[in-house]
Amino acid sequence: xxxxxxxxxxxxxxxxxxxxxxxxxxxxxxxxxxxxxxxxxxxxxxxxxxxxxxxxxxxxxxxxxxxxxxxxxxxxxxxxxxxxxxxxxxxxxxxxxxxxxxxxxxxxxxxxxxxxxxxxxxxxxxxxxxxxxxxxxxxxxxxxxxxxxxxxxxxxxxxxxxxxxxxxxxxxxxxxxxxxxxxxxxxxxxxxxxxxxxxxxxxxxxxxxxxxxxxxxxxxxxxxxxxxxxxxxxxxxxxxxxxxxxxxxxxxxxxxxxxxxxxxxxxxxxxxxxxxxxxxxxxxxxxxxxxxxxxxxxxxxxxxxxxxxxxxx
Amino acid sequence: xxxxxxxxxxxxxxxxxxxxxxxxxxxxxxxxxxxxxxxxxxxxxxxxxxxxxxxxxxxxxxxxxxxxxxxxxxxxxxxxxxxxxxxxxxxxxxxxxxxxxxxxxxxxxxxxxxxxxxxxxxxxxxxxxxxxxxxxxxxxxxxxxxxxxxxxxxxxxxxxxxxxxxxxxxxxxxxxxxxxxxxxxxxxxxxxxxxxxxxxxxxxxxxxxxxxxxxxxxxxxxxxxxxxxxxxxxxxxxxxxxxxxxxxxxxxxxxxxxxxxxxxxxxxxxxxxxxxxxxxxxxxxxxxxxxxxxx
Amino acid sequence: xxxxxxxxxxxxxxxxxxxxxxxxxxxxxxxxxxxxxxxxxxxxxxxxxxxxxxxxxxxxxxxxxxxxxxxxxxxxxxxxxxxxxxxxxxxxxxxxxxxxxxxxxxxxxxxxxxxxxxxxxxxxxxxxxxxxxxxxxxxxxxxxxxxxxxxxxxxxxxxxxxxxxxxxxxxxxxxxxxxxxxxxxxxxxxxxxxxxxxxxxxxxxxxxxxxxxxxxxxxxxxxxxxxxxxxxxxxxxxxxxxxxxxxxxxxxxxxxxxxxxxxxxxxxxxxxxxxxxxxxxxxxxxxxxxxxxxxxxxxxxxxxxxxxxxxxxxxxxxxxxxxxxxxxxxxxxxxxxxxxxx
Numbered sequence: 001x002x003x004x005x006x007x008x009x010x011x012x013x014x015x016x017x018x019x020x021x022x023x024x025x026x027x028x029x030x031x032x033x034x035x036x037x038x039x040x041x042x043x044x045x046x047x048x049x050x051x052x053x054x055x056x057x058x059x060x061x062x063x064x065x066x067x068x069x070x071x072x073x074x075x076x077x078x079x080x081x082x083x084x085x086x087x088x089x090x091x092x093x094x095x096x097x098x099x100x101x102x103x104x105x106x107x108x109x110x111x112x113x114x115x116x117x118x119x120x121x122x123x124x125x126x127x128x129x130x131x132x133x134x135x136x137x138x139x140x141x142x143x144x145x146x147x148x149x150x151x152x153x154x155x156x157x158x159x160x161x162x163x164x165x166x167x168x169x170x171x172x173x174x175x176x177x178x179x180x181x182x183x184x185x186x187x188x189x190x191x192x193x194x195x196x197x198x199x200x201x202x203x204x205x206x207x208x209x210x211x212x213x214x215x216x217x218x219x220x221x222x223x224x225x226x227x228x229x230x231x232x233x234x235x236x237x238x239x240x241x242x243x244x245x246x247x248x249x250x251x252x253x254x255x256x257x258x259x260x261x262x263x264x265x266x267x268x269x270x271x272x273x274x275x276x277x278x279x280x281x282x283x284x285x286x287x288x289x290x291x292x293x294x295x296x297x298x299x300x301x302x303x304x305x306x307x308x309x310x311x312x313x
Numbered sequence: 314x315x316x317x318x319x320x321x322x323x324x325x326x327x328x329x330x331x332x333x334x335x336x337x338x339x340x341x342x343x344x345x346x347x348x349x350x351x352x353x354x355x356x357x358x359x360x361x362x363x364x365x366x367x368x369x370x371x372x373x374x375x376x377x378x379x380x381x382x383x384x385x386x387x388x389x390x391x392x393x394x395x396x397x398x399x400x401x402x403x404x405x406x407x408x409x410x411x412x413x414x415x416x417x418x419x420x421x422x423x424x425x426x427x428x429x430x431x432x433x434x435x436x437x438x439x440x441x442x443x444x445x446x447x448x449x450x451x452x453x454x455x456x457x458x459x460x461x462x463x464x465x466x467x468x469x470x471x472x473x474x475x476x477x478x479x480x481x482x483x484x485x486x487x488x489x490x491x492x493x494x495x496x497x498x499x500x501x502x503x504x505x506x507x508x509x510x511x512x513x514x515x516x517x518x519x520x521x522x523x524x525x526x527x528x529x530x531x532x533x534x535x536x537x538x539x540x541x542x543x544x545x546x547x548x549x550x551x552x553x554x555x556x557x558x559x560x561x562x563x564x565x566x567x568x569x570x571x572x573x574x575x576x577x578x579x580x581x582x583x584x585x586x587x588x589x590x591x592x593x594x595x596x597x598x599x600x601x602x603x604x605x606x607x608x
Numbered sequence: 609x610x611x612x613x614x615x616x617x618x619x620x621x622x623x624x625x626x627x628x629x630x631x632x633x634x635x636x637x638x639x640x641x642x643x644x645x646x647x648x649x650x651x652x653x654x655x656x657x658x659x660x661x662x663x664x665x666x667x668x669x670x671x672x673x674x675x676x677x678x679x680x681x682x683x684x685x686x687x688x689x690x691x692x693x694x695x696x697x698x699x700x701x702x703x704x705x706x707x708x709x710x711x712x713x714x715x716x717x718x719x720x721x722x723x724x725x726x727x728x729x730x731x732x733x734x735x736x737x738x739x740x741x742x743x744x745x746x747x748x749x750x751x752x753x754x755x756x757x758x759x760x761x762x763x764x765x766x767x768x769x770x771x772x773x774x775x776x777x778x779x780x781x782x783x784x785x786x787x788x789x790x791x792x793x794x795x796x797x798x799x800x801x802x803x804x805x806x807x808x809x810x811x812x813x814x815x816x817x818x819x820x821x822x823x824x825x826x827x828x829x830x831x832x833x834x835x836x837x838x839x840x841x842x843x844x845x846x847x848x849x850x851x852x853x854x855x856x857x858x859x860x861x862x863x864x865x866x867x868x869x870x871x872x873x874x875x876x877x878x879x880x881x882x883x884x885x886x887x888x889x890x891x892x893x894x895x896x897x898x899x900x901x902x903x904x905x906x907x908x909x910x911x912x913x914x915x916x917x918x919x920x921x922x923x924x925x926x927x928x929x930x931x932x933x934x935x936x937x938x939x940x941x942x943x944x945x946x947x948x949x950x
Contacts, residue, residue: 015445015446015449018442018446019446019449019450022446026458026462124675134343137587137590137591137594138583138587140590141534141538141583141586141587141590142583142586143538143541143542143545143558143582143586144542145541145542145545145561146541146561146579146582146583149561149564149565149568149575149579150576150579152568153568153572153575153576157568157569157572164569209716210711210713210716210717211716211717211718211719211720213671213711213717214711214717214718214719214779214782215719215730216671216703217669217671217703217704217708217709217711218703218704218708218730218731218734218782218785219700219701219702219703219704219705219731219734219735220700220704220730220731220734221700221734222696222700224734228722229719229722232719232721232722233719233720233721236721247449247450247451247452248451248452250451250454251451251452251453251454252453254453254454254457254546255453255542255545255546258545258546259565269454269457270457270546273457273458273461273548274461274547281458285458288450288451288454289449289450292449292450292451306721307720307721308720308721308766308768309720309766309768
């Protein structure tokens with residue numbers, strides 16, 4: 001297990017380096033002078049020059065590159081061009097919000113999607129199955145902000161069950177739970193739509209396998225066949241796909257955070273884009289890459305836990 | 314069934330995609346529903362100037378934030394503009410951006426995939442590694458950054474969305490290319506001295522066409538969703554041009570005064586994306602060999 | 609049927625028909641076959657793939673997929689009960705307990721994510737009132753019985769860590785777990801190497817002698833039949849076309865199809881160039897011809913064969929050797945043809 005993890009980590013390094021290089025290049029091919037953007041049109045040539053020096057834009061490109069890459073690994077991610085605070089602090093301040101939202105959505109999505117997908121597969125081509133298939137297709141047709149707004153209208157404005165502007169308060173448990181609930185349900189339902197579809201198709205696959213017939217020939221009760229024999233095998237592709245969909249989830253969390261006015265990476269990135277805060281943007285992209293690499297690693301590890309064949313390959 | 318058509322050499326009879334299309338519409342009625350709704354929406358978008366009861370840009374301060382009624386069927390926005398007319402015109406923006414972005418992603422992505430699969434080796438490795446890096450990023454965030462950097466405009470939206478959709482098409486085109494290039498008739502083409510380009514376009518590409526087209530319909534749904542999301546964030550086509558995502562954004566700002574403002578464009582986006590997903594899902598079932606043998 | 613010398617059969621199948629639905633129409637894959645299995649007897653079902661032999665076994669155990677499959681029988685009698693009329697739960701109690709099955713593919717028939725020990729233990733847990741620890745002890749004894757070396761240390765290993773032959777031993781241990789009266793073995797050695805095949809066959813023979821169980825052994829390999837079976841039923845296109853004791857069948861093959869099968873056995877004392885194959889193929893299930901279904905491939909076929917389906921009848925009233933053939937079955941062809949023409 002340890003060696004498996006170590007090897008996976010090693011594989012992640014080139015991806016990380018490649019994305020970071022891409023980030024570096026992308027931020028620098030943008031038209032316009034960042035110093036000009038920050039100081040505005042009226043800035044004097046002197047002020048611009050000082051600003052460029054402060055941003056390190058006057059030095060050769062390869063020096064900037066090395067410093068950027070070195071900084072990423074030593075924890076020096078530079079200062080925000082707008083607030084002047086360290087980028088890493090800005091990011092770490094909101095990261096827990098996005099992480100808790102992502103995890104909560106994932107849990108909701110799995111709790112709904114896995115049983116529903118299995119149920120649908122067991123009732124293949126019956127009305128239950130058709131309903132689930134159309135329902136899940138509808139679910140993944142929702143842009144996250146559309147579903148978020150509809151939830152907001154229904155539960156906060158009409159029913160008044162949740163605060164309209166949650167703001168991510170976390171002073172008390174109920175405040176925390178109330179502010180997390182709607183955003184998490186919103187992303188969780190969309191996630192559930194994806195998970196239902198994958199679970200259904202992989203469950204159909206594993207229910208058709210020879211070993212299911214063996215279990216039936218042994219006289220194992222149907223309930224046990226479904227949950228122990230078929231589900232364990234069906235979960236292998238589900239885990240892979242859930243890992244892939246986490247990218248979609250992270251994208252969708254941007255929209256959810258805006259609608260529910262919730263702090264998080266999404267709101268931070270939209271703000272950084274609007275204010276042309278390039279150092280913050282750079283840091284955000286690095287953190288997104290980290291998150292994606294970590295998610296992939298976790299997917300692989302889960303895979304190894306479910307499928308005994310993985311460890312020995 | 315399908316495995317017979319697959320074995321057909323190129324250029325002998327009609328393309329297998331024709332059969333697969335027929336099968337998709339025969340076996341799954343929801344494919345019809347999706348296709349009919351989508352075609353209707355396209356027709357409505359084309360005929361928007363004829364169908365619109367009002368000028369979508371005409372502001373009228375006296376009719377601000379009206380709910381649905383006899384004069385303005387779906388109500389008016391904060392500037393007193395007719396929602397229905399704006400919805401009809403907004404369909405054009407969504408469809409033009411979606412089709413242009415996915416069309417170019419299909420062409421560029423398949424070309425990249427076929428080249429990678431056909432040449433294999435280092436070319437393949439480098440290209441696919443680059444695609445993987447691009448794919449690692451959430452589509453919306455990549456789109457967000459590109460549009461923000463280039464500045465919001467219709468062309469830049471098309472570029473950004475198309476960029477996020479290229480890697481999946483490259484992947485889809487690459488896998489069958491590797492299979493096809495090992496077949497005897499490709500060997501025969503080489504023996505006849507055909508150039509690589511000719512073999513790829515005339516003999517390899519048609520074999521991967523069905524999958525690319527099906528992916529296209531599903532990704533068109535995604536593209537329209539991403540365009541709406543970017544518009545909602547404020548990175549869409551410039552106002553006052555009507556776009557659904559932008560309308561929802563304006564509606565969201567006035568959500569406590571008039572909920573209809575955000576509901577109607579929301580339903581419009583949902584309808585388009587859902588119809589495309591129904592259509593694409595039915596088509597995918599028809600070409601997917603795994604769903605074939607379990608009748 | 610009242611002969612006192614023959615003991616009561618453990619399994620008695622009457623007029624079993626198994627059909628499949630293809631595009632809305634039902635087609636029989638097994639066509640009203642009947643046979644009885646005596647205590648401690650091995651009956652071999654022999655035939656080409658698609659002749660309905662595996663489907664017969666699955667039908668007995670109620671494992672035919674219900675969505676597009678249908679099993680009908682006048683009776684599948686086992687321990688005084690008609691299996692064809694049991695509820696799902698009653699049938700579940702029979703499976704793996706009174707009757708168990710060994711499948712052809714040891715590579716795919718074991719669950720890849722569950723340990724070998726668990727999969728053997730499971731059969732015991734659901735049929736016998738054993739605690740987990742007792743069941744595991746029993747399972748370990750079973751693995752020893754089927755001669756898996758150092759079974760104890762391999763108890764918690766997974767199927768992919770076992771070779772094909774070892775997996776098939778695990779399958780046998782699972783099937784034997786509850787000391788069933790009948791084992792249905794569906795080509796249990798086909799997927800294995802020749803030397804492993806011989807070991808598994810020897811093991812099955814040994815276990816059969818020890819436990820006194822009966823066995824239905826499904827195979828297309830007549831060489832295996834000679835080594836193992838007491839009686840043989842030859843199947844073709846869903847029918848039993850000939851049934852006889854193993855000595856009788858090899859000494860006096862009567863149906864033209866049986867003859868052809870025997871000729872097609874590769875033998876070391878003959879030149880391989882002489883190896884016979886049967887021309888043509890089994891007709892597909894949805895395009896069965898009228899009359900004898902073997903007629904199109906039969907060198908002896910007459911007009912009547914193509915017009916009327918022959919019955920399965922004993923060669924003479926006293927004989928257990930029965931054949932389904934107009935030409936070889938001892939029928940008065942002239943009289944029959946006349947009847948048909950009238």
